[in-house]
Amino acid sequence: MPVRFRFADKSDQSRFTSFSCTDPVPANRQIDGRWVKGSQLHPEPWALLVQRLIHNSPIYHDKDCWIRVGVDDETGNLASYCAVAHKGNGVYEIAVIAVSRRLRGLGLGTQALRDAMAVATRDAVQRDLNPVFIATIDENNRASAHLFASFGYQLIRTYEKDRHGFVFNLWARR
Template sequence: MVVRLRFAEKSDQESFITFTCTSPVPANRQVNGVWVKGEKLHPEPWALLVQKLIHNSPVYHDKDCWIRVGVDDQTGNLASYCAVVHKGDGVYEIAIIAVSRKLRGLGLGTQALRDAISTATHDAVHRNLDPVFVATIDENNRASAHLFASFGFQLIKTYDPDRHGFTFNLWARR
């Protein structure tokens, strides 16, 4: 299988809506006599949150933010998704990296992160800036933490839990 990375196009919007990067949401059910929404029972709540963000993301590309997608040459399906935002002064946030649930374990996350760093570095050089990279990762998402650490990112800060109970860590790389 060959996956080609490119900037997202308006025609990708439909693919965003159907993109899956996690297991299906469990059915609502009773737990200890109380009805619980399936989303609260999901084994990877951070992946479910990312998937929702992708489903609702517009296609954009301007000087300060872009989406790069990986497209499977054989099927034409979206294989990966990566959003990057230039926050200013050479700071680039890897906002989202996701790999299709069906294609996990093939190195597509590594390919997407490598491409994000390369694309942002090219942008920084064009702006005559030294790039700094940051990413915010759910503290329970060990796979993403491992991926970013393998690229030299270091854990900088742990935030207080948000209103949904998610705790995020800030990672950075110079």
């Protein structure tokens, strides 16, 4: 399946709201006599968080932040989404990376990360900087940890549990 990577533009806004990178949210239900929200029963809560971020993404592209999308040439649908932020001094954060749920397992995560890092590297060269890449990944997200490790990222820090119960790891690549 051919995918074309490009900067997001205004025409992508409606695609963001319909982009699905995880399984649907289970229905609310009673467990031991107590109602539990379906989102709390989801097998990949970090993926729900990412999906919510994508659904509410503003379209932006400036010198310090951008979104790269992979577009399926056959359907015109979003195949992948990757937000990158230049944090200063050549540090680039891969802030969000996701692949369409229906296209998982085809190597699009690898392609999207390669594309994002290539764009950031070109940006660093234009600024006469040496790029350093970082990413914050939920500690339970084994697929992302494996992807970033395959690109030479290393786990450098584990954060305390946040107010939503998430524990994130900081990964870096020089």
